[in-house]
Structures are given as structure tokens and as C-alpha cells.
């Protein structure tokens with residue numbers, strides 16, 4: 001096992017302050033390529049990705065996204081394509097669909113970190129407004145933005161300070177007695 005992989009997992013943090021510096025196209029493509037290798041329930045691959053670099057589109061999206069603190073130069077929207085789910089008789093409520101969003105999201109953020117880029121997920125936005133802004137096909141459900149950019153060297157707006165958790169706090173061995 002590569003220690004570099006574990007180090008990448010340990011040191012990735014959500015970044016909520018980014019500079020306006022653009023992200024190279026090759027780096028965006030490397031992140032999308034990494035997401036292609038994320039595990040997918042039944043290998044159905046229901047995720048579709050929308051890459052948004054246009055400044056006005058990003059501004060409109062920020063207006064309808066109270067949880068988007070970053071002014072990121074690149075947004076990748078992870079969508080579930082319900083047509084793919086329906087082809088395989090998966091109801092829209094099937095949990096594999098959201099789990100697929102999660103595996104892609106973490107893979108993208110780890111890939112961004114490995115490339116020296118900052119990233120942050122956002123789920124706090126108006127789905128209806130985002131659908132309209134992006135003119136999404138009816139079958140596309142916008143599930144999570146991944147903001148990508150370069151970290152600004154200023155203090156991040158404070159999130160709740162949780163007590164430091166370890167894996168032991170989160171794990172139970174064997175059956176509950």
C-alpha cells in the first residue's frame with residue numbers, strides 16, 4: 001500500500017476561500033478521469049458531470065447556493081441521470097444513486113488535492129434554480145457541486161469546531177451485545 005495515498009487522504013481539507021486563478025484544462029480533465037474510476041453500484045455509472053467555468057454562470061449559481069462560500073474558478077456539478085437508473089429498474093430513491101455521488105465526490109477531491117488544487121463540496125443550493133440556470137435535461141438531478149481552485153492564503157470562515165474525532169470514536173467491532 002502506498003503511504004502517499006494515505007497522506008493524501010489525511011491532508012485533504014475542504015477549502016472555502018479560493019483565488020480567481022484559473023485551473024488548467026488538463027487538471028480538470030485529470031479530475032474527471034479519476035472520477036471515472038470511482039466505484040459505482042452495479043457498475044451502472046448513473047453520474048453525469050457538468051463543468052462550469054463561465055464567470056456569469058458561476059455568479060448565478062452562487063446566488064442560489066447559500067452553502068457555497070468559495071468563488072471557485074471551476075465548478076463540477078455531479079448529477080444523477082435518472083434515465084440510466086430507470087433503464088436498470090432502479091427507483092429514484094435507490095440509495096446506490098446517492099452513494100455513487102459520494103464515491104465520485106471524494107475521488108474528485110482527492111484527485112484535486114493530489115494535483116495541488118483546493119476543493120470543496122456543496123449541497124446547499126436550490127436544485128430548481130440550478131436546473132434552470134444550467135438548462136439541465138429533465139432526467140438530470142443536480143446532486144452536489146465540487147468547487148475546484150487554488151487555496152487563498154487567508155483565514156477560512158469559521159465552521160463549527162467539533163471535538164477532534166478519531167476512527168475509534170466512529171467504529172464498533174463485531175456485534176452489539
Ligand SMILES: Cc1cc2nc3c(=O)[nH]c(=O)nc-3n(C[C@H](O)[C@H](O)[C@H](O)COP(=O)(O)O)c2cc1C
Nearest residue numbers: 012013014015016067068069120121122123124159
Ligand atoms: C454530503 C456533504 C455535504 C456538504 N455540503 C457542504 C456545503 O453545502 N457547504 C460547505 O461549505 N461544505 C459542505 N460539506 C463539507 C463538510 O462541511 C466538510 O467535509 C466537513 O466540515 C469536514 O471538513 P473536512 O472535509 O475539511 O475534514 C459537505 C460535505 C458532505 C460530505
